[in-house]
Amino acid sequence: MKNQDQTNTNLLLGILGNPVSHSLSPKMHQAALDALGISMQYLYLPVSSNHLAMAVSGIRAFPLRGVNVTIPYKQAVMPHLDRLDATAQEANAVNVILKEGECLSGYNTDIAGFMAGFSNHSEALASGRVLVVGAGGAAAAIVAGLMRRVQAVSVVARDVGKARNLLSMTKANTHCQIAELPWPVTSAMIANHTIIVNATPIGMHGFSVKKWLPDTAVLGPNHICYDTVYTPQHTPFLIAAQAHGAQCIYGKTMLVGQGEVAFEYFTGQRPPEGLMRTVLDASL
Template structure:
């Protein structure tokens, strides 16, 4: 039996162990998966433990998707371009990093036939997940991208990307408003990264959070009749892709559709 897991800081909210158990069962994969909560000062030791304990692979979640990179032997071109790793493959002690969030995030648009070409996108947060979202919307033709953080960033603006603080959102509007921050995640579910008034100026809202399925941010959007999507599809998509990498297999799109359906109802029930 092979062993896999999830490296992160606070993992009590994570659905990954249950999700991976379901994937392994439905694909007849002989494997097990568990959470590896890691303090911030022990990330290097955690990555090295994959080698020592012969753990065949690991997912990586916030806030370590960038932190783990220096401790890997190789980075896949997609992950290197993003500067973000969420999946590690261990091949006889040789650790290679990948990013499967990119493909998982794309499911949110593909399953709804949502078009990014020529659209105006505002992204809340500037961490590892934000970098992935920025690259995806750039790759799919976004006309403008606004990155929002709590404080001004000492970065150069270019013709596509501008930077704002939350205090500067009063004049912002656009097609998609995407939350990549943990604000509103279990257990602090009453919080929202923006006001309901801000949401009125956008056509659709996406929250990468999946626990709860409906964050306050998404409820605000739905109350206004806006399309609102959580991060469950992204979670499922990246998990399936991770298993494909670890097991060197390819699964059908039907598996993703079944998992999205089942886990939406499983979480609600």
């Protein structure tokens, strides 16, 4: 973590991805910047895949202190950076790019953000058997965060190659049981796990949850259901989970958690306590 004040020379921050118009990160970060009297502006930076390399190079040229990285570029940006922090190496994904002199460094705050959701579920986590749906950048950070804390992690994803690559990079580093399961998600998979995590954008405004969600009647009070999607707050997955008595963790918890850590990387200061969550709650 960078402790020195980083607010004097760079005036811009942003979120890089495609799409980014749905993101509430700009509102959260701008509110914290304004509250602390930091003269930075936080921008939306939509980038098409064929312009990604150019966009990352642009961070060097423009007065950007750094950017958050969102779908679908958390892994695609990695070859374009000069160095990867230990957090990014552990997660095999980057969601924060920081300009440090002439060097572009990649960090990952998704692990910390995701694990913040289990602050009231530590016992269930320790004995948990986790099913992670998805194998992209968010899933990579999630599996990295889980593998030293739970008994077993299973990954099920439409892209088999991504799932295998994700698991191949984690198996050697843990005693946790790690398995790849064949797509699609089934009711039996849900029944055989105690924690279900949606690490895909399915369920977000504009996506159909029916692409992965099977019969949810097998869900019950012993399940913890965690959706990384935060718009809408009450996703179809979590609505179904709640209807069957499952415990729910909302995507806004991860968003705020990773955002608070990212803000400290950008500015060298902690955001005002609770401010990002308050802004997010008011926007959902």
